[in-house]
Amino acid sequence: MVISGFFSNSRLDKEMEIVEDMVRSGHFPDKMMFATIMDAHFKAGKLKAASNVYKELLARGFEPDIVSLSTLMDGLSNHGHLQEA
Numbered sequence: 001m002v003i004s005g006f007f008s009n010s011r012l013d014k015e016m017e018i019v020e021d022m023v024r025s026g027h028f029p030d031k032m033m034f035a036t037i038m039d040a041h042f043k044a045g046k047l048k049a050a051s052n053v054y055k056e057l058l059a060r061g062f063e064p065d066i067v068s069l070s071t072l073m074d075g076l077s078n079h080g081h082l083q084e085a
Helices: 002-008 012-024 031-043 047-059 066-078
Strands: none
Touching: 012 031, 031 047, 031 066, 047 066
16 A cells, blocks of 8 residues: 555655545545554654544444554553543
8 A cells, every 4th residue: 555655654744635635526435444543643743733633534434443442541541641542
């Protein structure tokens, strides 16, 4: 996945640019892409942005699954937000 490649190379800016281009063209991220983007934000220390990605996942009608929930819990706990996780 291209998005994962940009993340692994610390290119969160390029990752988000691709997602924005997708949305503008009428294509929306799938559940796996949401989890990847959320993970990238957590790893970049952007907790609010990561939480917003999770909220967007829910707003798009996706049901939380083991991948999205474990990404959320792992990200929050890694940043010391154990109660929220």
